[in-house]
Amino acid sequence: MLRTQNRSAIGMLAPATGLIGVFVLLPMALTVWLAFQDWSTQTGFETARFIGVDNFLAIFGPGSVGRDFKAALVNTAIYTVLSVLIIVPLSVALGLLVHQKIAPGGIVLRTVLFSTYMVPMIAVALVWSKLYSPTEGPINQMLGWIGIGAQTWLSSPKTALVSLVLLNVWQQVGYFTVLAVAGLTQIPPVLYEAARVDGASAWRQFHAITLPLLGNTLLFSAVIGVINAVQVFEPVALITQGGPVNSTNVLTYHIRRVGIERAQGGLGSAMAVTLMLALIVAITALFAVARSRENRT
Amino acid sequence: MHYVRAIRRLAGVATVLVSGTALTQAAEISFLTHWSPDTVAMLDAAIAKYGETHKDDTITVRAVPFGDLLTTLRTSGGGAGGATIAGIYDAWLPDLAKDKLVAPVPAEMATAVTANWPAGVVSAATAGGSLYGIPNEIDVYALNYNKRLFAAAGITEPPKTWEEFLADAEKLTDKSKGQQGFGLINSWAAGVLHPFASLLVSNGGDLVVDGKPVLDSKQAKETFELYEKLITSGFSDPAMATADANTTGPFLDNFVSGKTGMIIMANWWESALKAGMGDAFADIATAPIPVGPSGDKAHSISYSWMTVVNAQASAEEQAAAWSFLDWLNGPESGPNGASAMGEILMSMGILPSRTSDATAFGDRLSGDAFLAGYTGPLPDAKPFPVVLGGQEFSESLQQTLEALQFGQVTAAEAQTNAQTDAAEILERNAK
Structure with missing residues (x-):
């Protein structure tokens, strides 16, 4: 009987797990295998030659390959941290604005915020590349009206990456605001009523009720925010091409450049494996922090 | 022995029949290019004309931005959905040939190409002794300058030496107007x-000689120092130099809007200038590259483009592709003995490399003052080095030059970094 049940369970799970195995696990395993090979992406897998950890030594080494990879890794980390640090708190603030019942316009605000998320990145990139134009861009012209000098935006290695972060925030914050609103609706209003009866200030209510009860939503937002940010590609490919001076050369773009343009499949795979490991570490760390905070409370 | 000879004859006849069948079978082929919609329309018109006599073949055009061309070729080139024909930059050829992505030109056509194109251009379409592409355009670099800005700055003629070049750049620089003397480019490897x-x-130097980088030369040192001088003196503003994936962006906007006095750019740039400037294009003139302190006369660099055929395409598709390219680049397809390809290229201000095209378009070339500024320096132009790992070499040197543009390294550091990286990259890729 038990054996029949097992067979039936396996039979029912097989299609889904089989698809996952073929389309997710197999490519991942192949990438890991290729990371230890010398292989051109233009040739068959049979031409791959095992070279041990040479690809990893190269991408962390002092040569041009290592220098460019490490710079891309740092750029990706900065982009990710800045994006999440800005988007998550901003989405909570905007979520509170949308969720409140005191002033009208919450639904309109939510629609406007979410609309940026629905615009295709190609359109966003084209428009923002013109908005950021240092000499003729509307943003610098508007800053000039209030006495602020022209900013370099995408035209300087000091500001280009941050400019892309701002673009990302503009596009993504609406989506995260919707997540925050969904979290806020789950908090029982009775808790706020009790707090008000006890004389708690608005800040105290936010700190003692809203923030702790939004914990799971914030964790989910942070995880999705990290994954989205690490995968940034379109604005770099469409606007900056990784420049100037590689200041916006993030890992996904760099892996494409190495693995596809230069056909260095082994090196590209080693970079992709490193990115995957870094992502796993980052997400695990986020869960660990969340769990330790949960344990303390 | 008699039987063996008979079998050989039969095999020979079969081969001819099979190849003949391949040549006459209908084929669906595609043409990958980075040309703009207007130029693609001209190519479509040429395809329609070709279709009048080749009704069985279907040719479609796929256009992508220049920045995506190599990637598209790399990602789809080896598959069944890959383009049958692609226009490529000569620096990419050694790597594409090494990976067997491109097919050698059939022997008969190769002979015709060798006879009808200049030897230097044929050489750039050759890798490992085999001809892989039919050359089409040749590009050369010259100084572009704005005559209106020159007149306003009291400059009567374009600079002939680096000394005059720096002096003119200084006169043209006016920060109160947001105007720079000389425009550099960043975020685009070839543009940098x-x-x-x-x-x-x-200045008498070279990038690569016999496959080895020579960026440690005195001439290279002086060139890095020239860049440093342009930046530290404020004659070039790197914030005005950014390019995007379509090789346009602020650097083009600034020259078009009269905020950049001089720039060094290739002849294909004419169509972009005309589109951006309208009547003000009359303000733009060309001149030879100024001669450096170690140079003997004005030189420039040149590079060429070619059309290649996908080595993974079927025999029928390859045969149809070569047949179309033979016609497109031949003297029967265009007006007055010119090729249709030559006509397409001339519409963009690009110099066609076929010898008969240069003759057919002789009047137009000499009558176009902008292009005449490019045909003059062409005989003294040095081809940009075509080596394995050329793309990686280009991107590495681009990064070093951009670091110099933004003051992250000195001229001496840039020269050391450039030579070290180039030596490592070229050696690794040559293995």
């Missing part, structure tokens, strides 16, 4: 490299 390489060869 080619002007630097043009100044280097005009």
Whole structure:
């Protein structure tokens, strides 16, 4: 009987797990295998030659390959941290604005915020590349009206990456605001009523009720925010091409450049494996922090 | 023995029949290019004309931005959905040939190409002794300058030496108007490299000799120092130099809007200038690259483009592709003995490389003052080095030059970094 049940369970799970195995696990395993090979992406897998950890030594080494990879890794980390640090708190603030019942316009605000998320990145990139134009861009012209000098935006290695972060925030914050609103609706209003009866200030209510009860939503937002940010590609490919001076050369773009343009499949795979490991570490760390905070409370 | 001879004859007849069948079978082929919609429309018109006599073949055009061309070729080139024909930059050829992505030109056509194109251009379409592409355009670099800005600055003629070049750049620089003397480019590998390489060869230097980088030369040192001087003196503003994936962006906007006095750029740039400037294009003139302190005369660099055929395409598709390219680049397809390809290229201000095209378009070339500024320096132009790992070499040198543009390294550091990286990259890729 038990054996029949097992067979039936396996039979029912097989299609889904089989698809996952073929389309997710197999490519991942192949990438890991290729990371230890010398292989051109233009040739068959049979031409791959095992070279041990040479690809990893190269991408962390002092040569041009290592220098460019490490710079891309740092750029990706900065982009990710800045994006999440800005988007998550901003989405909570905007979520509170949308969720409140005191002033009208919450639904309109939510629609406007979410609309940026629905615009295709190609359109966003084209428009923002013109908005950021240092000499003729509307943003610098508007800053000039209030006495602020022209900013370099995408035209300087000091500001280009941050400019892309701002673009990302503009596009993504609406989506995260919707997540925050969904979290806020789950908090029982009775808790706020009790707090008000006890004389708690608005800040105290936010700190003692809203923030702790939004914990799971914030964790989910942070995880999705990290994954989205690490995968940034379109604005770099469409606007900056990784420049100037590689200041916006993030890992996904760099892996494409190495693995596809230069056909260095082994090196590209080693970079992709490193990115995957870094992502796993980052997400695990986020869960660990969340769990330790949960344990303390 | 008699039977063996008979079998051989039969096999020979079968081969001819099979190849003949392949040549006459209908084929669906595609043409990958980075040309703009207007130019693609001209190619479509040529395809329609070709279709009048080749009704069985279907040719479709796929256009992508220049920045995506190599990636598209790399990602789809080896598959069944890959383009049958692609226009490529000569620097990419050694790597594409090494990976067997491109098919050698059939022997008969190769002979015709060798007879009808200049030897240097044929050489750039050759890798490992085999001809892989039919050359079409040739590009050369020259100084572009704005006559209106020159007149306003009291400059009567374009600079002939680096000394005059720096003096003019200083006169043209006016920060109160947001105006720079000389426009550099960043965020686009060829856009960064080619002007630097043009100044280097005009100073008697080279990027690569016999497959080895020679960026440690005195001539290269002086060229890096020239860049440093342009930046530290404020004659070039790197914030005005950014390019995007379509090789446009602020650097083009600034020259078009009269905020950049001089720039070093190739002849294909004419169509972009005309589109951006309208009547003000009359303000733009060309001149040879100024000669550096170690140079003997004005030199420039050149590079060429070619059309290649996908080695993974079927025999029928390859045969149809070569047949179309033979016609497209031949003297029967265009007006007055010119090729249809030559006509397409001339519409963009690009110099066709076929010898008969240069003759057919002789009047137009000499009558176009902008293009005449490019045909003059062409005989003294040095081809941009075509080596394995050329793309990686270009991107590495681009990064070093951009670091110099933004003051992250000195000229001496840039020269050391450039030579070290180039030596490592070229050696690794040559293995």
